[in-house]
Amino acid sequence: MISLLKVINLHKSFGKVKALKGISFEVQPATVHGFLGPNGAGKTTTMKILSGLISFDEGSILFENLNYKTNKNAIVKQIGFLPQNPVFYGYLTPVEYLNLIGQICNFESRTIQKRTEEVLEIVKLSNVSKRKISTFSGGMLQRLGIAVAIFNKPKLLLLDEPTASLDPEGRAEVLEHIKSLKEEGITVFFSTHILNDVERICDYVTILHEGKVIVSSSLENLQKRYIQPIFCVEFESIPENFKDRLSKVSYIQKIDIDNYGKVSIFVNNIEYAKIDLIKILSQFETPILSFYLRKPSLEDIFIKVVDKSDI
Numbered sequence: 426m427i428s429l430l431k432v433i434n435l436h437k438s439f440g441k442v443k444a445l446k447g448i449s450f451e452v453q454p455a456t457v458h459g460f461l462g463p464n465g466a467g468k469t470t471t472m473k474i475l476s477g478l479i480s481f482d483e484g485s486i487l488f489e490n491l492n493y494k495t496n497k498n499a500i501v502k503q504i505g506f507l508p509q510n511p512v513f514y515g516y517l518t519p520v521e522y523l524n525l526i527g528q529i530c531n532f533e534s535r536t537i538q539k540r541t542e543e544v545l546e547i548v549k550l551s552n553v554s555k556r557k558i559s560t561f562s563g564g565m566l567q568r569l570g571i572a573v574a575i576f577n578k579p580k581l582l583l584l585d586e587p588t589a590s591l592d593p594e595g596r597a598e599v600l601e602h603i604k605s606l607k608e609e610g611i612t613v614f615f616s617t618h619i620l621n622d623v624e625r626i627c628d629y630v631t632i633l634h635e636g637k638v639i640v641s642s643s644l645e646n647l648q649k650r651y652i653q654p655i656f657c658v659e660f661e662s663i664p665e666n667f668k669d670r671l672s673k674v675s676y677i678q679k680i681d682i683d684n685y686g687k688v689s690i691f692v693n694n695i696e697y698a699k700i701d702l703i704k705i706l707s708q709f710e711t712p713i714l715s716f717y718l719r720k721p722s723l724e725d726i727f728i729k730v731v732d733k734s735d736i
């Protein structure tokens with residue numbers, strides 16, 4: 426499959442500040458790709474370069490295998506961008522605002538009307554299409570921002586921290602919409618600090634740290650790579666001499682039991698333990714309520730990879 430976007434060894438400096446130090450990553454079509462990194466990592470700089478707002482110093486960008494430098498105008502038309510804090514004219518309604526966008530894009534009035542109806546339907550704002558924007562909640566404003574960014578039917582949509590200023594309800598609303606854009610054939614590349622958002626909707630993740638890409642992979646592969654060799658077990662009650670009896674098992678390194686009776690078993694041979702441990706546990710004649718291999722959260726992974734890159 427041809428990548429929709431390939432960023433190769435991209436460099437960008439602002440005076441003495443090296444914001445991007447040779448970053449490379451690819452974005453696959455019809456996916457949601459999370460772009461993560463601490464403050465100042467270079468996320469917004471990357472987004473601004475991709476949307477054509479600022480230039481880059483070195484490296485190359487390919488969009489559907491076309492070189493960005495020599496085809497910039499054609500490529501930028503296929504990329505929608507929602508900046509971090511979009512500003513709207515509050516005295517307009519969504520219909521009036523989108524009509525204005527259509528006029529700026531030089532569309533014919535019939536096309537503007539049709540596309541306005543379509544995008545308001547996609548972001549589920551049709552029922553408030555004639556209400557003043559100044560009365561909108563944060564979640565509604567972000568959805569209107571998405572409507573503006575997809576007005577031109579982009580293949581790639583760049584969203585810079587789309588959920589940062591929202592409460593949990595607004596976040597859930599916007600995340601659901603981002604996910605549904607995939608069904609409209611739009612590839613979404615979005616930056617965030619909120620790891621949980623990425624876990625909820627992303628297929629791929631790129632982690633940026635101090636201007637360098639430290640991980641770029643599918644979320645599934647990332648979770649497999651960083652899987653923790655810890656099994657969690659919950660018994661109806663902790664069996665007698667539990668720790669002593671298990672301490673004789675060669676692949677078990679450590680056993681922790683928390684205040685609620687949840688047991689964490691740390692192992693050094695995960696593949697063998699996957700088969701053998703449950704057999705051993707079933708020999709204790711105490712009902713087992715749950716047994717699972719702990720899946721690392723994106724937060725666990727993020728801390729691990731960012732720490733490693735500091736070494």
Ligand SMILES: Nc1ncnc2c1ncn2[C@@H]1O[C@H](COP(=O)(O)OP(=O)(O)OP(=O)(O)O)[C@@H](O)[C@H]1O
Nearest residue numbers: 439442443444462463464465466467468469470471
């Ligand atoms: N116009 C500019 N002039 C000078 N330095 C800049 C400019 N824009 C960005 N920088 C610097 O480049 C680095 C990367 O900034 P950038 O805004 O891309 O980070 P970010 O990952 O988006 O951070 P945040 O999550 O805080 O928005 C930072 O050190 C920042 O101070």
